[in-house]
Amino acid sequence: QSALTQPPSVSGSPGQSVTISCTGTSSDVGSYNRVSWYQQPPGTAPKLMIYEVSSRPSGVPDRFSGSKSGNTASLTISGLQAEDEADYYCSSYTSSSTLVFGGGTQLTVL
Amino acid sequence: QVQLQESGPGLVKPSDTLSLTCAVSGHSISSNNWWGWIRQPPGKGLEWIGYIYYSGSTYYNPSLKSRVTMSVDTSKNQFSLRLSSVTAVDTAVYYCARTHCSITSCYIDYWGQGTLVTVSS
Numbered sequence: 197q198s199a200l201t202q203p204p205s206v207s208g209s210p211g212q213s214v215t216i217s218c219t220g221t222s223s224d225v226g227s228y229n230r231v232s233w234y235q236q237p238p239g240t241a242p243k244l245m246i247y248e249v250s251s252r253p254s255g256v257p258d259r260f261s262g263s264k265s266g267n268t269a270s271l272t273i274s275g276l277q278a279e280d281e282a283d284y285y286c287s288s289y290t291s292s293s294t295l296v297f298g299g300g301t302q303l304t305v306l
Numbered sequence: 307q308v309q310l311q312e313s314g315p316g317l318v319k320p321s322d323t324l325s326l327t328c329a330v331s332g333h334s335i336s337s338n339n340w341w342g343w344i345r346q347p348p349g350k351g352l353e354w355i356g357y358i359y360y361s362g363s364t365y366y367n368p369s370l371k372s373r374v375t376m377s378v379d380t381s382k383n384q385f386s387l388r389l390s391s392v393t394a395v396d397t398a399v400y401y402c403a404r405t406h407c408s409i410t411s412c413y414i415d416y417w418g419q420g421t422l423v424t425v426s427s
Contacts, residue, residue, distance in 0.1 A: 227374055242352065
């Protein structure tokens with residue numbers, strides 16, 4: 197299985213919105229709504245931010261939202277804050293009953 | 307509160323077998339969840355290794371399948387990873403995690419803190 201494709205980096209100023217894309221295939225993202233997103237600040241374990249494409253776990257701000265179209269899922273962070281600076285990873289269930297991660301995107305808050 | 311804690315050697319010699327255990331507290335490992343391993347080489351991204359159900363069913367990353375074995379010990383509420391014939395490219399932080407899968411979802415909701423395993427002679 198190949199890793200899902202994410203942009204290496206994105207950036208935005210406080211208050212702005214940024215969107216991170218995650219492109220897979222018809223064997224993973226395109227066939228299932230089992231797409232999730234994780235936030236990983238430096239030196240820490242990842243944290244679940246979005247599951248089932250667009251659902252937020254309790255405690256995750258509603259500034260974080262997810263969507264999907266075809267083989268591409270997206271994470272949008274609105275009202276960007278300094279604390280949002282971190283690496284972000286998407287993940288999808290696959291037709292082989294495995295999971296696959298994206299390569300990760302480094303978010304910089306300018 | 308579900309907690310996961312990895313344990314095992316921090317240094318493994320090339321060609322040896324890497325062995326890690328994950329102790330689960332605050333939740334029964336015999337629940338409707340998958341228990342898995344993810345690794346992250348220094349400065350790089352996450353790589354899914356595989357997961358195991360309490361019944362012993364497993365799914366592995368195809369790229370690692372020939373070298374990976376996972377097991378579960380319900381009496382100790384823990385699960386384990388063995389990765390054989392390691393080389394320097396297997397140097398990484400290894401995370402254990404709980405994966406919740408259903409008809410509509412499959413996501414990792416709890417992670418261990420991670421443990422660095424270095425492969426070196």
